Amino acid sequence: MSDIPGVSQTTIADLVPGVREALQNRQEVTPETAAPWIKKSLKEITRIQPFEELRKTGPTVLLTQNQFAYPVSFFLAPGDDYGAHSSFAIYPSGLQGITYNLKYSTPNAIEPLLHIQNGGLPSKWTRYGTQFLLGPPPNQGYYIYMRYQVRHPFNEANLPSTPVLIDPDWFDIVEYAAAERGAVALRWNDQARFLHDLVFGDPEFQTSDGKKGRPGLIQARKLQMEQDEEQNVRQVTVVVPTYSR
DSSP states (O other), rough: OEEEEETOOOHHHHHHHHHHHHTTTOOTOOHHHHHHHHHHHHHHHHHSOOOGEEEEEEEEEOOTTTOOEEGGGGGGGGTOOEEEEEHHHHHHHTTTSOOEEOEEOHHHHHGGGOTTTBBBSOOOOETTTTEEEESSSSSSEEEEEEEEEEOOOOOOOGGGGGGGSSOOOGGGHHHHHHHHHHHHTTTTTHHHHHHHHHHHHHHHHHHHHSSOOOOOHHHHHHHHHHHHHHTOOOOOOOOOOOOOO
């Protein structure tokens, strides 16, 4: 890893030995054969899990009065490929004021807000296809910006040289997930099933929404992150009741 925070020097090629080991050192596992398996696993895992290395803040843009639909690219930095949403922050009173976060709503729930005459300060958002919908429509030009996670980038010309932009604690999970794909390609069904359960949990866990069975490495890693968050100092609001004599 690099000494520069947020910059990775670990590449897809560096994960290949772990994939090969998970497949009992099969000779067919080379950087060229394993790189596509690792790529697909990185895409899958970064789709369901936030990683600081992939998080960005988009440009501050100005909404158009009475317009509720905007292309996703409007809120992204040039060249970014949108992966997952983090937050929308809107300035109600100009760039020098405080911001408020828009709350997510389903397309069905936000629909009644989209055609409010004269609009107002947008308070909800949803995604529909390639557009974000904001409700109610802005009654004036409000400044807004979005925080988001980009899709993991890849060097398609030389896939093994691609930097791996995730926390090192997740490298083994990517290796096992890639090995599962390799086992499928090698028609090694028993090993593929074992690796899938190792990463995602046993069949009972997967079919019970995590209520029963044995969790896999992904869920165990998430639980560890939640335990770490519990160590944070939380603000306590003291409420003083009023009373009359």
